[in-house]
Amino acid sequence: MAxxxxxxxxxxxxxxxxxxxxxxxxxxxxxxDDVSFDLAKGGSLAVVGESGSGKTTLARMVLGLEHPTSxxxxxxxxxxTEQPRTSAARRERAREIxxxxxDPYRSLDPRQSAVRCxxxxxxxxxxxxxxxxxxxxxxxxDVVGLDDRQARxxxxxxSGGQRQRVAIAxxxxxxxxxxxxxxxxxxxxxxxQAQMLNLLADVRRQTGVTYLLISHDLAVVRQVTEDMIVMQxxxxxxxxxxxxxxxxxxxxxxxLLRDSVPRPGWKPVRRSTPTMEVTG
Amino acid sequence: xxxLLEIEGLSVTLPAGGEQRQVIHDVSLAIGEGEAHGLVGESGSGKSMTARSxxxxxxxxxxxxxxxxxxxTDVNSLDRGALxxxxxxxxxxxxxDPRSHTNPVRTIGDFMTEALCxxxxxxxxxxxxxxxxxxxxxxxxxxxxxxTQYPDxxxxxxxxxxxxxxxxxxxxxxxxxxxxxTALDVTNQAEVMAILDELRRERGLAMLFITHDLDLAAxxxxxxxxxxxxxxxxxxxxxxxxxxxxxxxxxxxxHARPSIDRTLDRLPAVPGRPLSAFEAPSGxxxxxxxxxxxxxxxxxxxxxxxxxxxxxxxxxxEELAETLAGSFQEDLSGHT
Numbered sequence: 109m110a111x112x113x114x115x116x117x118x119x120x121x122x123x124x125x126x127x128x129x130x131x132x133x134x135x136x137x138x139x140x141d142d143v144s145f146d147l148a149k150g151g152s153l154a155v156v157g158e159s160g161s162g163k164t165t166l167a168r169m170v171l172g173l174e175h176p177t178s179x180x181x182x183x184x185x186x187x188x189t190e191q192p193r194t195s196a197a198r199r200e201r202a203r204e205i206x207x208x209x210x211d212p213y214r215s216l217d218p219r220q221s222a223v224r225c226x227x228x229x230x231x232x233x234x235x236x237x238x239x240x241x242x243x244x245x246x247x248x249x250d251v252v253g254l255d256d257r258q259a260r261x262x263x264x265x266x267s268g269g270q271r272q273r274v275a276i277a278x279x280x281x282x283x284x285x286x287x288x289x290x291x292x293x294x295x296x297x298x299x300x301q302a303q304m305l306n307l308l309a310d311v312r313r314q315t316g317v318t319y320l321l322i323s324h325d326l327a328v329v330r331q332v333t334e335d336m337i338v339m340q341x342x343x344x345x346x347x348x349x350x351x352x353x354x355x356x357x358x359x360x361x362x363x364l365l366r367d368s369v370p371r372p373g374w375k376p377v378r379r380s381t382p383t384m385e386v387t388g
Numbered sequence: 389x390x391x392l393l394e395i396e397g398l399s400v401t402l403p404a405g406g407e408q409r410q411v412i413h414d415v416s417l418a419i420g421e422g423e424a425h426g427l428v429g430e431s432g433s434g435k436s437m438t439a440r441s442x443x444x445x446x447x448x449x450x451x452x453x454x455x456x457x458x459x460x461t462d463v464n465s466l467d468r469g470a471l472x473x474x475x476x477x478x479x480x481x482x483x484x485d486p487r488s489h490t491n492p493v494r495t496i497g498d499f500m501t502e503a504l505c506x507x508x509x510x511x512x513x514x515x516x517x518x519x520x521x522x523x524x525x526x527x528x529x530x531x532x533x534x535x536t537q538y539p540d541x542x543x544x545x546x547x548x549x550x551x552x553x554x555x556x557x558x559x560x561x562x563x564x565x566x567x568x569x570t571a572l573d574v575t576n577q578a579e580v581m582a583i584l585d586e587l588r589r590e591r592g593l594a595m596l597f598i599t600h601d602l603d604l605a606a607x608x609x610x611x612x613x614x615x616x617x618x619x620x621x622x623x624x625x626x627x628x629x630x631x632x633x634x635x636x637x638x639x640x641x642x643h644a645r646p647s648i649d650r651t652l653d654r655l656p657a658v659p660g661r662p663l664s665a666f667e668a669p670s671g672x673x674x675x676x677x678x679x680x681x682x683x684x685x686x687x688x689x690x691x692x693x694x695x696x697x698x699x700x701x702x703x704x705x706e707e708l709a710e711t712l713a714g715s716f717q718e719d720l721s722g723h724t
Contacts, residue, residue: 158576159544268431269661297662299640299644302644326574328646331651354648365574369574374603378527378579378582379579
């Protein structure tokens with residue numbers, strides 16, 4: 109096997125995950141089937157698919173939260189296929205890759221302000237002294253656009269958009285190479301989502317962080333990523349530049365996804381047909 | 389087309405923290421027989437509360453002003469029996485999350501036949517037969533088997549189709565659909581919307597369709613109203629709303645969504661967050677976020693008024709017409 113390029117941030121090769129059936133007579137579920145991709149440092153790749161496509165399982169394996177049945181995962185050229193077993197190994201993985209979840213209401217500790225939450229992250233990872241940590245927190249609050257009052261407020265006093273800013277700041281705290289954005293803007297109001305998409309673009313420009321976006325929203329995918337893979341039932345059915353695929357989808361399933369997106373002049377089309385034909 | 393539902397000057401306050409808080413401000417809208425009306429807005433805009441007011445399903449302590457007339461009768465004047473008949477026979481509601489509106493330990497058959505037995509006085513066997521026919525109408529395969537299954541055995545899209553067919557079982561005249569496809573994947577959304585649209589047209593049902601998605605509302609509704617902070621800020625024919633928005637908020641909402649057809653360097657995002665009705669300032673509710681704000685907007689609340697066949701609640705609607713329709717993007721990005 110060729111040595112991976114040093115510029116690769118995430119590389120997965122022939123990744124497969126089978127969930128074994130728990131009940132008797134049940135069938136094993138192949139959630140992810142022979143998925144490969146190479147995401148360059150500073151790049152942005154979308155994994156697109158609907159529920160059951162395997163996109164979340166794929167992301168969990170890359171994060172080290174799920175063990176692949178077979179295949180390989182490399183982060184910055186280092187083999188990370190094995191799940192981290194010691195807390196030191198988990199901390200090391202956390203400095204390489206972080207995640208921003210979909211629901212800003214459930215992904216933060218309700219008893220911690222942004223300042224305390226990020227201070228804890230930095231302290232656990234032995235980052236700098238108290239003054240240096242304070243400076244880093246101020247820098248992060250500046251990147252995500254939270255003022256001093258918001259930075260010291262408990263999550264319940266913040267709006268959904270502000271909470272998601274806290275979640276992004278927390279994910280960036282350790283300067284990871286890769287951020288996994290798991291439907292990170294899906295639960296937000298349209299006007300807040302637009303602010304957040306602009307913020308994600310700014311953050312990438314400023315920090316050079318790499319994005320792995322898990323999403324079912326093709327318009328968001330177009331705005332955030334350069335490359336995409338489309339998954340259906342665990343397999344990659346199409347891959348390429350996001351703009352090219354959305355302009356000229358080749359695979360039938362990609363076309364169906366694209367045609368299902370409401371837009372000006374769109375009419376919903378039914379695929380199912382009457383089950384009982386009346387015959388004469 | 390005669391008017392089926394008419395809401396006039398509806399204001400609702402709810403008790404919170406020892407005071408009555410405004411949730412809807414002076415909402416007026418009318419839906420004709422067989423017409424589909426979209427109600428679009430972000431969190432806290434009051435769209436779901438408007439729907440609940442129609443059904444008189446407001447939380448205890450709610451104070452209501454204004455009128456909700458269904459087929460000429462004020463819903464707020466109905467006695468218990470008449471209200472039950474209104475809710476059971478005239479109006480059907482479809483919700484965002486079908487799973488939380490079904491009982492997990494009762495079968496689809498029980499769920500679908502309850503209304504038929506209770507409101508229509510049908511026997512169980514006839515009701516089951518009718519339920520199977522209804523499921524076929526929403527293109528559910530093998531309806532007899534589905535009737536014996538439990539909600540968690542069905543996918544979200546399939547369960548939402550069951551909800552639609554149960555809602556239509558009593559042959560209502562108005563459907564209120566509150567974000568019925570928000571929890572579904574896009575392909576299921578297209579499927580469910582197509583079926584809902586088809587059945588509604590076949591039967592000439594009126595629909596109030598609540599969504600946060602302006603494009604989805606435009607696709608299935610004749611007319612769309614946009615709500616912000618408890619106010620209707622704009623109301624007009626759906627196709628015109630997209631091409632010629634009359635209110636800066638509608639224009640902002642339509643431009644803020646990323647597009648599947650092009651990549652923008654930056655999205656024209658309005659600053660701030662959507663306000664709830666009780667937080668709205670005394671002037672125009674959108675003034676603090678509006679790139680076209682003037683002194684008058686802060687000092688004086690605009691009224692909903694007619695302009696070229698549209699209803700709009702903006703002092704500057706006439707002079708902004710061209711800007712909102714065309715070069716809005718540059719104007720807005722110049723301000724942020």
